Amino acid sequence: MNRERITPGRIRRLTLPDGTGQAFLWDTDAPRLAVRITEGSKSFVFESKLNRQTVRVTIGDVRTWELDAARDEARRLQTMVDQGIDPRQEKRERIAAVEAKRVEARRRKAPALEAWQAYIEARRAKWGHLHLADHETVSKAGGKLRTRGRKVGQSDTTMPGALRPLLLLPLEQIDADQVRAWLQDEAVRRPTHAALAFRLLRAFLNWCSDRTEYRDQAHKDACITRMARDELPKKSAKDDCLQREQLPAWFAFVRQIQNPVIAAYLQIALLTGARREEVAGIRWEDVDFQWKALSIGDKVQGNRTIPLTPFVASLLVALPRRNEWVFSSPAAASGRLQEPRIQHNKALAAAGLPNVTIHGLRRSFGTLAEWVECPAGVSAQIMGHKPSATAEKHYRVRPLDLLRMWHTKIEAWILNEAGIEKPAEDARSGLRAIG
Template sequence: MNRERLTPDRIRRLTLSEGQAQAFLWDTDAPRLAVRVTAGAKSFIFEAKLNRQTVRVTIGDFRAWTLAAARDEARRLQTMVDQGIDPRQEKRDRIAADEAKREEAKRIAGPAMEAWQAYIEARRAMWSARHLLEHERVSKEGGEPRTQGRRPGESDKTLPGILRPLLSLPLEQIDADRVRVWLKDEATHRPTYARLAFSLLRAFLNWCSDRPEYRDQVQADACITRMARDELPKKAVKDDCLQREQLPAWFAAVRQIQNPVITAYLQTALLIGARREEVAGIRWEDVDFQWKAMTIRDKVEGTRTIPLTPYVASLLAGLPRRNEWVFSSPTAASGRLQEPRIMHNKALTAAGLPALSIHGLRRSFGTLAEWVECPAGVSAQIMGHKPGATAEKHYRVRPLDMLRQWHTKIEGWILNEAGIEQPAEAGERLRVVHGRL
């Protein structure tokens, strides 16, 4: 064994002889320390016996370590061997611990968007398509070309989702102060959407607080209920609704819309009282023209079956069958109608009618149904309202024929008030005498 007191000069002069694969120069000050030379490297090593087996550990490149530091490390490793500890395992454990620390630091410093995506995937199977779409919209990155017309002054690129600024932060930085500033800013120009986004964010943070991998990063008071009450304007009760005397003007304006899908959609929405996305989500397989029934994908019960009334049946029968969707769109990525409001608002302006939302058509159905003295439980069942009273929950099982009797009567009254000739099938069941059924 070649042993000399190591010096920087001796280490630099150490080279391989011809035919050698490696060469060693052992230190006299730290007997277990050596410099090893191979074809590609020159490093400090430590070598000792543990349980009658040779233990060799590479300390590091001679250019990265000073001689004094290498001797100290060799003595530390010798102490471990004397205590029966394998330095190789200790090194592996140390590397693993350092990697775990780096991963933990990366996880904590990473954006909350990663947890948001995990949240969506965990809840996807339990959410409706509409609820899932809302989560995707509020967190979208933005910057994509607009596929629909833009308002004056708007960019030709889509904007980031309303929650994107918060989700771009590390999860532990989403605290009450940041959320309050965000909410106050958003409430000035889109309070309704801010209210929805706030509720989605609160549900997300609650989910994170129940997960061990995120629990220690969540600020418990980031989305307290009082914050929304303080920063958002009081939620107004919406009362937009078509009145009896407005029906002729509304139908006349809507029936003049050049797009037959939007025309049929708006009239169907009014005459069945369904929610906006429930109507848009009707597939051809959901419509039974033979037995005059239609299945609605309900956000409350999953699905509900309602009568296919004569006038609605005639509207749907006249639509093109481009794909699976009844209210199809050749330009939309989803293949179905996405935004009927624009044409509806134009029709309202042309008719001189006040503002009326798509949900206002649903409200109109429930209100107009009272003119024919329709039982409240019947109209609620058609509209998909969750029953409230005990009698409705447990003691009312209405067959489709009973719903059809009242639904057809409601449709007939609305059409009569609008001055629209009813389909032949409706004429067989309904007779108008002096403007009454």
């Protein structure tokens, strides 16, 4: 073993002997310290015996370690060996601790968008199509070229989602002050979108506060209810609804819509009182012409069956069977109708009627049903409203025939007011398939 007092000069002059892969220069001041030289590298190493096994630990490169510091480190490591501690394990633990700190620092600096994506994936199976689309809309990056005509003064590119600025911040920075400042800004520009984004953000932060990986960063109280009440405009109850005297004009212009699928969709939405996506999501397998029943995917109960009334049946019979969807659309990626509002708004404008949303047609059904003195519980059951009274929950089990009696009355009254002749009872004939 080549041992002599190591000095900076000796380290500089140290060369690798020919035909060897490595060489050592052992120190006399710190007997367990050596300079190890390999091809293109010189480093301080520590070597000792623990449980009759050789223990060697690289301290560091001679260019980054001072000689005295390397001697001190060698003495410290020998003290550990004397205590029965393996310095290699201590080094691994130290490196792991440094790596853990680095990972933790990166996690805390990561944008909340990463947690947002994890949240969406965790909840995707429990959400409906529209709820999932809302989350994607409020967090979208924006900046894409507009595919439709833009309004005057509007940018050529799409705006980012309302939550995007917040989600680009680290999760721990999304506190009450940050949310309030964001909400004040968004409420001025797009209050409805801001209200939706605020509700989704509150649910997201609640989810994060229940997860061990995000709990220490999430501010559960960042979206207190009072904040929305203070910063957002007061939400007024919507009352768009077709009145009795408006029925003739509405039916006349809706039935003139060139697209028969959209025309049928709007009429059936009014005559069933179903929700927008409930109607759009009807499949042919849900329609039972023999027993005059219609199965609808209910967002509250999962599924409900309502009567297939004569006029609705006649509208369905006339529709083309292109695929599994009743309201099919060859142009849509999903294969079914996606946006009926444009044609509906055109029909309303042509008829000189005030604005009525698609949901307003549902509201219209509930309102018009009162003209035939239909029991409130019957119309609510047809529409898929969750029972509110104890009697409705536990003491009313209405058979489909009873619902059909009232539903047929409602439909007949609406058609009579609209000046439309009622169809024959059997609307099964005339079914046709289109390839």
